[in-house]
Amino acid sequence: MTPTIGDPRIVLPQQIKRDAVIFVRAMLAHPMYTGMSRDHDGTLIPEYFVKKVTVTYGGAEIAHFEWTSGVSADPYIEFPVRATREAPLAIAWTDSKGHVYRQSANVAFSA
Amino acid sequence: MRPQDRDLTRRTFLRAGTLALAALAAGTHTPLEAAAPLAREGDPDPLTGIIEPARKVVRAHFGDRPIRAGHVTMDTPETAPDGRQVPIFIDTDLPQTSTEYVKALHLIVDHNPDIYLAGYWLTPATGGASIDTRIKMRRSSYVRVIAETNRGELWGTAKFVYVTLNGCV
Numbered sequence: 001m002t003p004t005i006g007d008p009r010i011v012l013p014q015q016i017k018r019d020a021v022i023f024v025r026a027m028l029a030h031p032m033y034t035g036m037s038r039d040h041d042g043t044l045i046p047e048y049f050v051k052k053v054t055v056t057y058g059g060a061e062i063a064h065f066e067w068t069s070g071v072s073a074d075p076y077i078e079f080p081v082r083a084t085r086e087a088p089l090a091i092a093w094t095d096s097k098g099h100v101y102r103q104s105a106n107v108a109f110s111a
Numbered sequence: 112m113r114p115q116d117r118d119l120t121r122r123t124f125l126r127a128g129t130l131a132l133a134a135l136a137a138g139t140h141t142p143l144e145a146a147a148p149l150a151r152e153g154d155p156d157p158l159t160g161i162i163e164p165a166r167k168v169v170r171a172h173f174g175d176r177p178i179r180a181g182h183v184t185m186d187t188p189e190t191a192p193d194g195r196q197v198p199i200f201i202d203t204d205l206p207q208t209s210t211e212y213v214k215a216l217h218l219i220v221d222h223n224p225d226i227y228l229a230g231y232w233l234t235p236a237t238g239g240a241s242i243d244t245r246i247k248m249r250r251s252s253y254v255r256v257i258a259e260t261n262r263g264e265l266w267g268t269a270k271f272v273y274v275t276l277n278g279c280v
Contacts, residue, residue, distance in 0.1 A: 076244060
């Protein structure tokens with residue numbers, strides 16, 4: 001069975017006020033194999049996981065996360081960002097095969 | 112309804128609850144905003160019950176710098192039914208300003224194959240230092256969080272999490 005990989009998602013709050021700290025939720029479909037599990041034939045599944053996550057806001061890096069295969073499959077994360085301006089918030093997930101999954105969402109202030 | 116659309120989220124509930132307890136413990140009627148920091152006396156030593164392999168990892172990352180108890184809380188179930196999906200919620204009450212901020216949150220699980228499970232590197236632009244995520248645990252183990260400030264101070268906490276179904280798959 002081939003796992004689903006990709007489908008990066010970012011969820012921002014619906015109402016954002018200027019200078020408020022918002023909580024960004026991000027998800028990616030990824031098997032996060034540790035290299036220690038076996039498939040149904042007993043063959044070891046090689047390790048394959050997301051190693052690095054980079055968060056940019058208006059083009060400037062504001063956070064990055066270093067992961068191991070100890071992060072759960074289909075990794076989910078929620079983290080704070082201070083909404084200082086209307087700009088895109090972009091996340092790039094890089095896995096151990098060098099594939100990069102990107103998603104971005106626009107921080108826009110509610111009237 | 113999405114959680115963030117509610118006035119009272121899990122995050123604000125936890126924070127308010129902790130502060131309220133702190134205020135009660137102090138026997139005062141201070142408003143919540145002025146209440147004591149998240150950390151209180153009796154916080155677990157961040158390195159309590161540590162096993163040698165994990166101690167080596169901690170030493171490799173932080174040398175002999177002191178890791179003090181306080182300012183960091185970790186909310187996770189005492190018993191995790193599924194070791195493949197253990198929710199971990201890390202929060203701090205340390206400032207996140209341009210001059211004083213949490214540079215990184217380090218997550219350590221003593222009995223996992225990768226003892227240093229994840230590092231979350233933050234900047235003043237995040238406006239706070241908290242992380243909500245899901246991790247795998249091979250077996251019951253201490254889970255530790257160490258917050259590193261831009262001035263090089265280290266604050267941490269630890270909690271033993273029982274795992275019913277082991278989950279390093």
